[in-house]
Amino acid sequence: MRDGAGIWIEAGGCAHLLGGEEAMCRTVVADLARLGHAARAGLAGTPGAAWALARTAKTPFAIAAPGTEREALAPLPVAALRLDPATVEALCALGLRRIGDLYPLGTAASGRAELARRFPPLLLERLDAALGLVFEPISPIRERTRHITRFTAPEPVRDGETVARITQRLVETLCPMLARDGLGARRVTLTAFRADGRSAQIDCGTARPLAEARALMRLMALCLPRLATGPGADAFALEATETDPLRATQARLDGRKDREDDALTLAPLVEKLAARLGNGRIGRLAPRPRHLPERAQSFVDAFGDIPDTPDAATAARPLRLFARPAPVAAAATAPEGPPAWFRWQGTVHPIARAEGPERIALDWWRLDGWQGDPPAMPETLADAVRDYWRVEDARGARFWIFRDGPWRPDAPERWYLHGVFP
Amino acid sequence: MKPAPAFAELAATSNFSFLRAASHPHELVERAAELGYGAIGIADRNSVAGLVRAHVAAKAAGIRLVPGCRLVLTDGPDLLAYPADRAAWGRLTRLLTTGKRRAEKGGCILSLTDLAMLEGGFAGIVSAPQVSHEETEVLSSKINVLKNVFNVSFHVAAAPRFDGCDGPRLARAAQLAEACALPLAATAEPLMHVPGRRPVFDVLTCIREHCTLADAGLRLAANGERHLRTPADMARLFAAYPAALTAGAEIAGGLAFSLDDLAYEYPDEPVPAGRSADGQLARLALSGARARYPEGVPDKVRAQIGHELRIIRELRYAPYFLTVHDIVGFARSRGILCQGRGSAANSAVCFALGITAVDPARSDTLFERFVSAARNEPPDIDVDFEHERREEVIQHIYARYGRERAGLAAAVIRYRARSAVREVGKVLGIAEDRAAALARTVWGRSSRSPDAGQTRAAGLDPASPEAARLLALARELIGFPRHLSQHVGGFVITRGRLDEVVPIENAAMEARTVIEWDKDDLDALGILKIDVLALGMLSCIRRALGLIAAHHGRVLELATIPAEDAAVYEMLCRADSVGVFQVESRAQMTMLPRLRPRTFYDLVIEVAIVRPGPIQGDMVHPYLRRRSGKEAVEFPSDELRAVLGKTLGVPLFQEQAMRIAMVAAGFSAQDADRLRRAMATFKHTGQVSFFRDKMVEGMTARGYEPAFAERCFQQIEGFGSYGFPESHAASFALLVYASAWIKCHYPDVFAAALLNSQPMGFYAPAQIVRDARAHGVEVRAVDVNASDWDCKLEEAPQMALAVNGVQLKALRLGLRQVRGLSEADAKRLVAARALDGPFADTGDLAARTGLAKAALSRLARADALASLKLDRRPALWAVAGLEDAAPLPLFAAAERSNGGPRLDDAPPPPLPPMGTGEAVAEDYRMVRLSLRDHPARLLRGRLDNLGFAPCADMARAKHGSWVRAAGLVLVRQRPGTASGVIFMTIEDEDAVANLVVWPKSFERYRATVMAARMVGVAGRVEHEGNPPHRVTHVIAERLYDLSDLLDGLDEASGRMAVASRDFQ
Structure with a gap:
């Protein structure tokens, strides 16, 4: 309706x-x-x-x-x-x-x-x-075409080689089906119907629409070990559960593939890794418009769309950012100033040059202490800042360190290492 | 060695750069003083709106304010401009005016070329943005052009942002400065006074960008470093540029302008050539007095006028009086009713000039209450005009003085509790209905943020961090300015150009221009303002007098209404005062039978007494007790008898307080006025002890008991800021009497005039009509063949006679009552009817009026086609069947004259008939009242079953007995004095009942009290006094929301439209 x-x-x-x-x-x-x-x-x-x-x-x-x-x-x-x-x-x-x-x-x-x-x-x-004086037609919903092939074995199959051969047959039947409709598979599901009445399933995702049997088979081969055939399966079904229109790539006159489309060359690697390790484990970092460095990026699915890049922070950011800032021992030269040295993982780094400070305040809405009668700004607000310094040590290595909280004459300073520049 | 000059921060932005900065001007000033600055400069974006507040705060804090403005250009960098002298200030305000007049409301469009208007005489600072190397050249050429303008001093400034690039930033700023051959200035460019304001700043950013906190991303502040810094901090940050640190102080040293330099000059139009203002004023006063007293000016008044003229001459205020006289004269010449109010009515000169109407011969006026030599500020005359014709007066002022010299004062619209909660809720991403629910628990225009109980009632857990953040931020946001709007009627008129005193901008309303300062700012600077106010009752009285003349053949003016009519006072004693000026509210209606006014002065007291001040200061009960004889009337001394005699020994008016101080404690008139003003601000200025000592000393010296003197002072302190000036009460009392007289003698006229002057007053049209019917007026429904736009009177031979033997007319409701019908359409209908006579059928109606089908349907639904012999539904049917385009008049006329088939000749359509309940509901929906029946009567069966008695039974019930009643909610009121008590008035078919809801009950039944349209109550009856002057209340113990019953009357839409009025 x-x-x-x-x-x-x-x-x-x-x-x-x-x-x-x-x-x-x-x-x-x-x-x-x-x-x-x-x-x-x-x-x-x-x-x-x-x-x-x-x-x-x-x-x-x-x-x-x-x-x-x-x-x-x-x-x-x-x-x-x-x-x-x-x-x-x-x-x-x-x-x-x-x-x-x-x-x-x-x-x-x-x-x-x-x-x-x-x-x-x-x-x-x-x-x-x-x-009922006039006829009102109902238009029915059309069912979506499915791309699925099935195979029934004469007797239950258990060993991997046979399963692989069967899968190969299925793949070779499925791909022309897809190609005929101008579609490529993005996700393929292999179902094995076992002799004990249960069924086992594995699925495989691809980075780009695939309708080529060899490539698809390569991927399936990586996933097949995970198929639990149990006592043996006597029927198999292979379905392209998600499809996308296939983009034809123009072959070059000399038969070699065009190198411009990097995505096509990266994609097989990503697919293999994902198939090996599991789909959710491979992803990429997308930038997020946030001031706090550890929040300034998010982990998105490898096969997903890359969100639009918003304006990024203007100051330099290290190439390697630690997920958790590492506490380091440090002593500053002047109040409010950068440290003269710091020790991390047993090594002391005397500091030759420093740039900063870049003061980044913590998200005030995540602070505790708003409740009260009447509710008021938390007292920790003033201390919820970090002063970041870009420092270069005597050997030329560059680091990103910060002091947690503003400088106080009577309180000890707490320094952290947050990242490393190349 | 001379010590280095103290640091001066000149580039502060206050929250009058709306939504871009997070501190009030006074906060910035006070913090600067705390930090030991030598001077503080506030420069808001294209505005000087906050400067006066800063100026006042700076004086109080003992720090110098450098007034400036941040000029935000369309094609260049931001320039901070500081005028060096008065003339330069004038050029700045003219520049801002030019920029604002060409933009929409709130905007300002300025470009580099406009800056030539400044000519010279300014100190300037270029707020250097993040310039790249290439931009430096372009920028420096722009800046070089401006050196003529900023010829007092010119600096380049860059402020540390703490974003990791401060070193390069300052270096580039220094480069730019070098390229332009200008010095560098050190500034923090603060947007807030302390870093703790960062959350509020972020909230403001989100409000400005219309996004939530979660979506704001990088638009939020990375840190809270844009705040006022200690001089030591600034020294550290600018260690590489020591010369820049003293720049601020040097700049300030080169400027000599302060807002105190804005001397004010009155316009001189009203003074004819060759005469002096004082001379002219004296002539007009004396000739006016002679006109006021045809039998001869009483000596007392003559002496008073002389005394006043002396003071006026000494203070040079004559042009002000002449200007007001000019405006009032214009109004009178156009027949616009007007009357001065407030303390001005203390002036015999004003009475002589016709500005006020309180007769000094009969009242005891105290000029010093109005004008005092001790005060260094101009007098304040407020004049009420008919609200409908006030625009004429306003446009006359613009026309006479020109838009460069006259402008309306601004009103600063600030965040109050409701708006703050809603906006913060939106920003924090709290569900809109939750935030709205919480906002709704706040009563009216309160500035108190919701408490825990209200929060819980709205569905938010007050202990949750979410709610805590919302409340904390809302509390900080309350009071922040949002935008400027125009003041109700305060006009500023100058001799020279107004836009050389203050910038003028476009108001939202067309043809209105507004200055950037509000009335507090004007008072602080001593700039004169005339309040051109609107009073609905004046329009109502004018209409009424017109109707009396037209229909009852009696020509009256406001001044010639017969005075001291006993029947009028008797009516008021019975609290029969619906529609009467000032005394129609619930509170007044309960006071009238207690006070029982019998003379004019009683009305003056009645107007003044029902206010927070006298009630809190415990004046009201002693007065009433003495009046009813329960307490003896005694005076501590004869001289005090003279002062307090009229009010039975109880001080009720501000002038009495002043006179007590003068008479019993020996204060001079000026001192007494200072006392009065201090009373209004005791909390702020702490002058309590000074005045208490002075009064007690003075009184004991003259023989009074010290204990008595203390008590006297306490009484005065008690009602200090709230006591009415007697003159104001007297001005109002004149209107009370006039409106009561009209209601008493011509209730038909009164009802018509009230309805035609809506919206105004305490009651809705439904109650006005009900009251009229109760007084014997026949009310006739809206009809296309009889009604005009306004309600009018028609002959009604069968009606009962009124009080003075006059035959009352019937009231025909006007087309204005029909919801959604425009005045233009109504006028067309009336014109068509006037041309060719009554309409015969719907086709005729449509053809001759050319009204759209939508308008005709409204008329049909309002049951206005009854004279076409069509009930509602057949009428709607007929209208729906009309052609969309009106038939060509020629054909239609031909058809009519040929006796062609008429639309309504067709057999009536088989439509189901309409029940009374539905009809009443539709009446309320379309006409806002019903002449058919009252919903309560239709529901009487259901109400009886539920155990609710009629409201009329309340008056008869025994005092203290338990009762249950129900009715439509007319009014909800929570007066500020009564410690959270809510008063509700409910109405059923015959009577009203007054309910009292104590805070505990309010908490339990909050939703019902705030939102129900029909309410049932169970509680105890309380009476005061004896019939016919008895006052009855029901103290509510339990409340029931009966709105569903109302909706049940009308099944179709299921919602019956009953609107109640809510008052603070």
Whole structure:
């Protein structure tokens, strides 16, 4: 249904298979309930009447025998005719609240002319359709084509080699199917139906749409070890569960592939790694507009789209940023100034040059201490800063260190190493 | 060796750069003083709106303020400009005016070429942005051109941002300075006074960018370093540029301008050539007095006028009085009703000039309350004009004085509790309905942020960090300016150009221009302001007098209404005062039967007494006790009897407080005025002890008991800021009497005038109509064949006679009552009807008026087609069936004259009939009232079943007994005095009931009290006094929200429109 909240089912001739109309309705509602939907059903001779009954029913289902639409609809509100709100309001203002109120007007020709003058044609169309005076077609939903191949073995298969050969056959059948429709697989699922009645599944994701059997088979080979065939499987199905349009790549005259598309060369590597290690484990870093360095990037899926790069922070950032800043011992020369040396992992680094400070304040909304009576700014606000310094040690190595909190004459300084420049 | 001059920060931005800085001007000034700065300069973006506040704060804190402005250009860097003298200031304000007048409200468009208007006489600082090497040349050429303008001194400044690039930044700024041959200035360019304001600053940024905190990303401040720094800190940061540190002090040293230099000059238009202002004033006063007293000017008044003229001459205020007289004269010449109010009514000269209406011969006026030689500020005359015609007066002022010399004062719109909660909630990403719910628990325009109870009621856990952040930030945000708006009516008029005193900008309303300062700023600088205010009651009275003349053949003016009519006072004693000026509120209605006014002075007291001050200062009860004879009226001395005699020994007015000080403690008139002003600001200035000692000493010296003197002072202290000036109360009392007189003698006229002057007053049209009917006026429904836009009177031979034997007319409701019908459409309808007579059917109506179908449907739904013999639904049906385009008049007329088929001749459509409940609901929806019936009557059966009695039973119930009643909510009120008590008024078909809801009950039933449209109450009855002057309240113990019953009356839309008025 176009408004997405219901389904029309043309059930003519099916009732007797399910035990009669009432039983059919009851079964449908019960089945939907099991799937987690609370539903109401209406059964009538016209789609319009069925809609009206379903929408306004106070019981789980309502049935109007064929030919009784008129009486069944009379007490229902006019909104049940699928009209727009303005028309409904106009009808109610005139006191025409129930569908039955429309009958005196909607039958005689003069009445209909009066109605037609005052209301959009939809009103009469819907009324006539609901009463069965006009035919209202339902357009069915088309099922999406699936790209799936199956293979049945004469007897249960357990060993990996056979499984691989079967998979090869399946892949070689699937790929032409895809190519014919101009699609490439992005995700492929292999299902093995085991002899003990259970089924095992593995899936494989690709970085770009794939319709070439050899490449796909290479990937599948990496995943196959994970398929738990148990006592043995006697039927296999290979389906391309996610597809994308295939971009044809132009082959060069000399037969070599074009090197420009880096993505194509990186992609196989990423795919292999993902297949080996698991899909969620390979990703990339995307920049995020945040001041705090550890929050300034997010981990996105390797195969996902790269988000637009917003403005980045203007100051330099180290190539290697530690996920957790490492505490270091350091002593500053002057108050508020950079340290003269620092010790990290046993090595002392005397500092030759320093640039800064870059003061980055912590996210104030993550601080504790707002509660109070009355609520007020947390007292820790003043201390929630870091002073970063870009330092170069005597050997020329460059580091990014910060002091946690503003400089205080009587408190010891806490320094951390957050990253390393090349 | 001379010590180095103290550091001066000149580039501070206050929150009057709206949404771009996070500290109030006074906070910046006070912090600068704390830090030991030599001077502080505030330069807001294209604005000087915050400077006066800074100026006042600077004086209080003992630090010098350097006034300046940050000129934000479309094609160049930001330039901070500081005028060196008065003339330079004038050029700056003219520049800003030019930029603002060409932009929309709130905007300012300035380019480099405009700066030539400044001519010279400025110190300037270039706020150097992050310049790259290539841009330096372009920038330096732009800057070089400006050296003529900034000829007092010119610097380049760069401020540390603590973003890791400060070293290079300062170096590049120094390079730029060198390239332009200018010195460098050290500044922090603060946007807040302490770093702790960073969260608020971020919130402001999010509000400005219309994003949430989560989405703001890099737009938030990386750190809170843009704040006022200690001089030691600045020295450290600019260690490489020591000369820059003293730049601020040097710049300040070269400037001599202070806002005190803005001397004010009154316009001299009203003074004819060849005469002096004083002479002219004296002539007008004397001739005016002679006109006021045809039998001869009383000696007392003559002496008073002389005394006043002397003071006026000494203080040189004559042009002010003449200007006001000029404006009032214009209004009178156009027949616009006006009246002065406030302390000005203490002046005999004002009475003589016709500005005020309080007769000094009959009242005891105290000129020093109005004008005092001790005060160094101009007098403040407020004049009320009819609210509908006030615009004419305003445009006259613009026309006479020109837009360069006249402008409206601004009003600073600030964040209050509700808006602060809503905005902060949006920024923090709290669900909109939650934040809105919390905002709604705040009453009206309060500035108190919600407490824990309110937070819980709105569905937020007060202990959660989320709610804590919301409340903490909202509290800080309350009071921040959001934007400037125009003041209600305060006009500033100058002799020279106004835009050389203060910048003028466009207001939101067309044809209005506004200055950047509000009335507090003007007062602080001693700039004169005339308040051209609007009073709905004046319009109402004018209309009423017009109707009386037209329909009852009696010509009256405000001044010639018969005075001291006993019937009028009797009506007021009964609290029969719906619609009467000032005394129609619930509080007043309960006071009237207690006070029982019988003379004019009683009304003066009535107006003054029902206010927070006298109630809190415990004046009201002693007065009432003495009046009703429960307490003896005694005076501590004869001289005090003279002062307090009229108020039975209880001080009620500000002038009395002043007179007590003068008479009993020997204060001079000026001292007494100082006392009065100090009373208003005791908390702030701490002069309590000074005045207390002075008063006690003075009184004991004259023989009073010290204990008594102390008590006297305490009383005065108690109502200090709230006590009314007697003159103001008297001015209002005149209008009370006039409106009461009209209501008493011509209730038909009164109702019509009130309805036509809406919106105004305490009650909605539904109550006005009900009251009119209760007084015997027949009210007729809106009808296309009878109504005009305004309500009017029609003949009604069968009506009962009114008080003075006059035959009352019937009130025909006007088309203005129909919701959604425009005045233009109504006028078209009336014109068409006037041309060719009544409408015959809907087709005729449509054809002759040419109204759109939408407008015709509204009329049909308002049941205004009854004279076409069409009920609502058939009328709607007929209207819906009309052609969309109006038929050509010629054809339509031809059809009509040929007796062609008429639309309504068709058989009536088979539409279901409309029930009374639905009809009443539709009446309320379309006409805001119903003449058919009251919803409570229709629901009486249900209400009886639920155990609710009619409101009329409340008056008869025994004192202290338990009662249950129900009705529509008319009014909710929470007066500031009454410690959180809520008063509600409910109405059913016959009567109203007054409910009292104590804070404990309010907390339990908060949602019902704040939102229900119909309410049931269970509680105890309390009476005061005896019938017919009895006051009855129901103290609510339990409240029930019956709004659903109302909705049940109208099934279709399910929501019955009843609007109540909410008051603080």
